[in-house]
Amino acid sequence: VMEGYNGTIFAYGQTGSGKSFTMHGLADSSSQKGIIPRAFEHIFESVQCAENTKFLLRASYLEIYNEDIRDLGADTKQKLK
Secondary structure, three states, X not given: OOOOOOOOOOOOOOOOOOHHHHHHEOOOXXXXXXXXXXXXXXXXXXXXXXXXXXXXXXXXXXXXXXOEEEEOOOOOOOEEO
16 A cells, blocks of 8 residues: 555455454554554554655445445445445
């Protein structure tokens, strides 16, 4: 990702298997942070250290369930095409 390529984290599994916890973790626990907060920390630390470089960071958090796609960062009741 830091070399200019797109990155994707894809979580797949049965309902209740821990995907959301693995992605989010616990916000107030540094030892139980999820993949997303850890990845963002790493990316922002790398951006702060870089000189003479511009970065564009864009993140989307989507759910695909029963062939319906929802953007979890927006109105979660609205389905996407």
